[in-house]
Amino acid sequence: xxxxxxxxxxAATALFAFRSVTELPIGATMPKAEVKxxxxxxxxxxxxxxxGANGLLVMFSCNTCxxxxxxxxxxxxxxxxxxxxxxxxxxxxxxEALRAKDDSFDAMQAYAKEQGxxxxxxxxxxxxxxxxxxxxxxxxxxLFDKDGKLVYHGAIDDNPGNSEGVTRKHLQIAVDELTGGxxxxxxTSRSVGCSIKRAP
Numbered sequence: 001x002x003x004x005x006x007x008x009x010x011a012a013t014a015l016f017a018f019r020s021v022t023e024l025p026i027g028a029t030m031p032k033a034e035v036k037x038x039x040x041x042x043x044x045x046x047x048x049x050x051x052g053a054n055g056l057l058v059m060f061s062c063n064t065c066x067x068x069x070x071x072x073x074x075x076x077x078x079x080x081x082x083x084x085x086x087x088x089x090x091x092x093x094x095x096e097a098l099r100a101k102d103d104s105f106d107a108m109q110a111y112a113k114e115q116g117x118x119x120x121x122x123x124x125x126x127x128x129x130x131x132x133x134x135x136x137x138x139x140x141x142x143l144f145d146k147d148g149k150l151v152y153h154g155a156i157d158d159n160p161g162n163s164e165g166v167t168r169k170h171l172q173i174a175v176d177e178l179t180g181g182x183x184x185x186x187x188t189s190r191s192v193g194c195s196i197k198r199a200p
Contacts, residue, residue, distance in 0.1 A: 023134035023153075026187045030056070030148040031132035037092070037122035038105070040112045045090070045120045051148070052088035054179050057171070058142040060135040061091045061121075063111040064102045065194035067160055068138050072115060074156050074163065075139065078171050079119055085179045087143075089119035094130035095138075096199035099123075103197075127198045137193040143174050151178055154189030161192065 024031065033051075036044035050056055059075065061068050068075070079089045095103040105123060112121045124130055133142060139160075143152040152174040159165040170189050177184050 067193035094124040097197040
């Protein structure tokens with residue numbers, strides 16, 4: 001009986017962790033743009049605050065996911081690239097279930113310092129921003145134009161598991177197309193990474 005109850009609890013927890021969320025469609029307006037979120041600097045920052053003259057890159061991330069760690073150099077590269085193109089950058093940590101552990105605010109501060117982030121890295125309380133975006137993975141990217149419309153959603157490039165095997169830098173190309181006034185050729189790609197750990 002105890003084993004059955006345990007298995008049910010485990011299944012319920014897993015189901016909640018992977019709860020269904022509606023993916024933000026291309027062309028949608030940036031959700032919760034004015035909501036203030038706590039940045040690792042201690043300041044309150046909104047998506048609207050982080051947006052640059054040419055748009056905003058929102059990346060759902062964390063401190064410990066193996067795919068995030070594997071993509072550390074690529075995250076820094078695209079972040080710096082976007083900012084040079086006057087596209088704002090903000091990283092969002094929605095792992096509410098790990099807030100008392102590896103994705104605590106203190107751990108986020110240490111990680112951001114270690115990585116030399118030049119952009120905001122914010123806490124997403126109760127994964128509300130992730131729910132509004134329909135984000136399910138880390139890393140997962142959303143690129144918005146200057147009017148706050150979604151133009152690209154997906155992975156940084158076409159080979160999240162192996163930087164040497166990359167044949168197309170989806171996000172960098174999308175930034176170039178966006179800032180060059182062109183149509184985004186590849187608007188979506190499949191994000192590969194760890195599930196966002198939503199709290200029960």
